[in-house]
Amino acid sequence: MDHGHLDVPYDEEAHQRPREIEVDGARFERIPIKTHVVLPGEALDPVIEKYALPVLQDGDWLFMTEKMVAASQGRAYRVDEMTSRPLAVWLSKRVVRTTTGIGLGMPETMEWAIREVGTPRILFAAAVSVVTKRFGRTGDFYRVAGTKARGIDGPGYPTIPPYDEMVVLTAAKPRQTSEHVRDVLVGRGRSVNVLLVDINDIGGNVLGSTLTRADELLVARILKDNPIGQGHESTPLGIIRRVT
Structure with missing residues (x-):
């Protein structure tokens, strides 16, 4: 499937990194998802349902950036x-x-x-x-x-x-938050895993997820080049999809 023609909120102009990456002989597609600016205290579930749900396929891994989740928790x-x-x-x-x-x-x-x-x-x-x-x-x-x-x-x-005039703290309960979002998506008919990540241009890590520890380490390698950017892209969500 050519995801370049999907009618999804993807910021192609702002994002210049390759869509696919090879890790240990397997190829993974990284699909950034553009959203509106999630404001402090804004409910997370409607954001996930509006922007991620139409793009997700069974077996995908949905990752959420820590800043967006922390802001939604009122920690900004x-x-x-x-x-x-x-x-x-x-x-x-x-x-x-x-x-x-x-x-x-x-x-x-x-x-x-x-x-x-x-x-x-x-x-x-x-x-x-x-x-x-x-x-x-x-x-x-x-x-x-x-x-x-x-x-x-x-x-x-x-x-x-x-957020250029705010201090944003770390997200609270990252694993429980990931499990909650997964349950919301499963309830909407999507069999996926969910991760809360902290990534930037020098690397990143998984703060909490519904994956095994081995898969969390794999995700850190898949996202090591920060495929969603970290400036004005407004892409706080993304999907990892194995293609081969």
Whole structure:
């Protein structure tokens, strides 16, 4: 089937990466799905049913980006409505900014990291990073602070509005959310698996899914080149479909 002629919300102009990829001798098609901008607190199920359901086939793997899911859970906050404690201001000036964004290098994102994982863990992460930097290691602050802190997204370009002025936290209950979406789709006649992913231009990982661990590792390889982009594409959903 030539999916290039399907009447589906696919952003062909914004997306330049190849539609198919070969992994371990098998070929997989990656189909980005364009949606409207999912706003903070907006219900997730209607978005899935409107945009993904018409495209899905039995056996597909539907993946959802963490930012969209976290926003739908109400875990996105405007920076101009936040007050950062002095510790967050001080620490934010001393962490290494990530290659994919500001990370915790601004008071507002650091403030949320402290709220999410607690002051003791953040201080311990800072202490560890001070020691390991002397031995040429970098990134230990983020590793010790953990997934909830590491996954916080800050505002700025090329983030699509209104998220260019917001801090977005990690999605809550990723596996349970994936199971819920799968059950919704099964109820609508689609036998599929569902994944919640965090991907960017330097790689990504599966945060929760209805797949086995081995298949999750396979997905990370299939999506390693970030086939849905991460700027103004507005493609927070995608499908992995095995073609050979």
